Amino acid sequence: MKKGQITYKRIKQYLLIGFCSILLFNCSRDTYVGELPTDDDAPLVEPVPIVLSLGMSDFDILTRGSGEVNNGNDADFWNQVRFYVYAFNKDPQTDLSKPWSATNEDFCLLDGSRTGGVNAQVSNHGKEVGVKKEDSNLMLFYPDEESQSIYYNMRHTDWPYNFFAYYLDDYVSECHREKDYIYYDIELDGRRDFMSSMANIDKQEDKYEGNPYKDKILGRAYSAYSANHGLNPVFQFEHHLVLLRFVVCKPDNSPNEDKDEKRNIPPLDPSLTVKKIEVNSKYKGRFIVAVNDPTDQTKPQRGISFNNEEYKYIELRKKNGELIGSKGWCVVAEDCPVYGDEKAHLYVLDKDIKNERDAGTSLLVAPADFYKAKISLSAEKGLEEPLYTEVDIELRNGNGMFSSGEAYTIYLTVNSLSEIIPKIEAGKWAEGGEAELNPDGEYKD
Structure with missing residues (x-):
């Protein structure tokens, strides 16, 4: 069996065992929270894969040429839908203009330059992902299973990252990466749907009640450490139109x-x-999809601003x-x-x-x-x-x-x-x- 297939099966197990319940049943307190080793800060032995998921609560897409789309659409449709994902160090001084590389992974964990398989995407965009709705909305790195071999930063397993996802429908535009934010200049045509999301731990906190490492797990989200405890990014998309x-x-x-x-x-x-x-x-606007400081309202924030x-x-x-x-x-x-x-x-x-x-x-x-x-x-x-x-x-x-x-x-x-x-x-x-x-x-x- 190929390494990519083994990793893919492991990722499915992470999802189904680790946090499937929070997606489908809104954060049950009985959800599995990961094994608790004797020394919780002991070095992780194996690489921890990046596992992403799409939160489907009341989620619709009005995608070009397809009309309104919701949870009931068949797998063939979801196999065609593409999202883009970034992950950057939570330090508000992180420079978002610098793409992922082996030497820059401490600051840019995931973008279109992050390699996976032989058909790896390389661009300024976020890492392209699709949705396997039959696997509890698991978001797989596109285009093939080899691309699933993407892991968290294993040099600094406790360093947290902000995860951003966005949807461009069929719009083709240049991606602009500045130090503080990443954006697209867009035009509306009445059919295109523009959405974005930032993964938030709020809806997953309950499952760690009573866990002696709760503060560490939540405080280090999202990192190899938190993922090893079953805390993975889930995206609830927001419509901007x-x-x-x-x-x-x-x-x-x-x-x-x-x-x-x-x-x-x-x-x-x-x-x-x-x-x-x-x-x-x-109809002309600027769509900001990622920022280095989501808490500073004086700096550009996610969303769309329009030319008046x-x-x-x-x-x-x-x-x-x-x-x-x-x-x-x-x-x-x-x-x-x-x-x-x-x-x-x-x-x-x-x-x-x-x-x-x-x-x-x-x-x-x-x-x-x-x-x-x-x-x-x-x-x-x-x-x-x-x-x-x-x-x-x-x-x-x-x-x-x-x-x-x-x-x-x-x-x-x-x-x-x-x-x-x-x-x-x-x-x-x-x-x-x-x-x-x-x-x-x-x-x-």
Whole structure:
């Protein structure tokens, strides 16, 4: 058996024995915490492998061309998803611009230059990893099993490191490594999802209650020492954008809020079609994925900051990324589903309701106080040339701004070719995070 295969099996055992329970059952106090030697600071005999895992709690990805993705997606999908991971010494003076090397391992433990197998990745990016969801969300170093032979610093087994992970969707961009932080200059297109995470021990503390070495284990996370006690990095990803979901509705003739009477809205032409939905959003930003001092708020922190001067209208597309096209897109839905009803998951209905999953449903945009939107409509009305109009509306959240990591359902009630009334409901997308996102701050080169 090859050395890489042996290491891979050992890693699986580390995960399944050492901390599988904390991923799936939220930190049981009965979780295995590692063997406790007589001399807890005795030198480690064997190299300790770096074991990473993806925390899946309420975790969705809106990945380009695939629509919303969650825990229920099959293994084939997860085999294609790629994340990037860095690990740097916790010393706030660590220089993040210097890549991993055998002589720099005390400060940079893991990045794209960390070798593993014959097909090792070498770049400024983080180390590329995939997810084996069938192995309790184990994150394996890509591209092959030989790459699993990656170990902690065995010269200084008690030196702790910060672990960072991030997701770029299909975006291709240069990675910039500065002393204090690492970043990408990005552009939004409505489909790309940008996420990041920093591994945190908070959700794993409970399993060390009563352990005489608890303070050492937690204080030295993440290191060969802590990993030898079953404490490994788990990434709970944070969404840095706003998810807008759309439902198009026929008008209702419910009583006016100010008068006990129904609105006099004439029946709509059955040929009325929504041709296009566009939302005006900031679209150029700086995505910081790793920092050398997460506790110093005066220094750059993880998250996205946007250029306040550059906006553009981002068009809602089909799930496969295609433009709607000249043949129209969706007829107006029969009724507005009540928020929370499973019908809400249909979002915008396609002309062929059996293919509603092919319809465009969601946009990923920058956080904002409100959005300007343009809705393009057409109606045939028996004419040779259909009537075509563009309606300008504002989308406002009655509970405040549209915040990063949050999902909002936009119900668009179409009363006529010139009148559309929006209603916004806040929903759930993913578990809240601590992303440092400054929607009003402008990044500087």
